[in-house]
Amino acid sequence: MSLSFHIDFCGQCREAFEFYSKHLGGNIGTMLSFRDSPASSSIPGARQDEIIHANISIHGVELAGADLAPEQYQRPTGFYVLLSLTTDAQVKSAFSALEVGGDVIFPPQKTFWSSCYGIVVDQFGVPWKLNCGT
Numbered sequence: 442m443s444l445s446f447h448i449d450f451c452g453q454c455r456e457a458f459e460f461y462s463k464h465l466g467g468n469i470g471t472m473l474s475f476r477d478s479p480a481s482s483s484i485p486g487a488r489q490d491e492i493i494h495a496n497i498s499i500h501g502v503e504l505a506g507a508d509l510a511p512e513q514y515q516r517p518t519g520f521y522v523l524l525s526l527t528t529d530a531q532v533k534s535a536f537s538a539l540e541v542g543g544d545v546i547f548p549p550q551k552t553f554w555s556s557c558y559g560i561v562v563d564q565f566g567v568p569w570k571l572n573c574g575t
Contacts, residue, residue: 445496445503446522448567451514454492454506457565464538465524467499500524521560521570529557532571539563539571 450457455474461467475481476489484491491508498504504522526532529549536549542564549559549571557573 443503445505446520447505447507448517448522449509449514450492450506450565451511452488452491452508453565454495454508455490457563457567458492458495458497458504458506460538460563460565461497461499461504465499465535467497467504470496470498500526516566517568521568523570523572525572525574527573529573532557532559532573536561536571539569 448457455472458467458469458472462469472495473493474490475484475493478493480493481489488508488510492506494505494507496503496505502524524535526535533549536559539561540563544562546560546562546568547558549557552558555573557571559571560569561571562568
């Protein structure tokens with residue numbers, strides 16, 4: 442049995458996963474476009490290169506994702522992706538990448554449970570909590 446998270450995007454799944462691969466050390470496993478799927482005949486031409494299914498492993502945690510039509514998309518709410526890292530420098534580096542074009546909720550700082558903790562919603566609308574330690 443395994444547990445992972447699936448995040449919907451509005452035409453930015455490929456860009457988001459490539460960003461996470463580059464800046465968070467993720468490893469992309471699958472990246473399937475509508476064009477290469479049985480669903481291709483029912484998808485408008487402008488959306489053919491969007492993603493029907495992708496997955497990425499970031500520090501051992503699997504995220505899956507796909508693109509929705511703009512009228513179906515809703516920005517994620519009610520959860521955060523929690524990324525625990527081993528050093529303050531790693532937290533600050535990941536936060537610096539995720540905050541570009543995003544919204545800073547809580548800048549990285551010392552808390553009573555962590556030497557470095559921050560909250561940000563990235564440019565793709567995905568909410569993140571970054572934590573140093575376990």
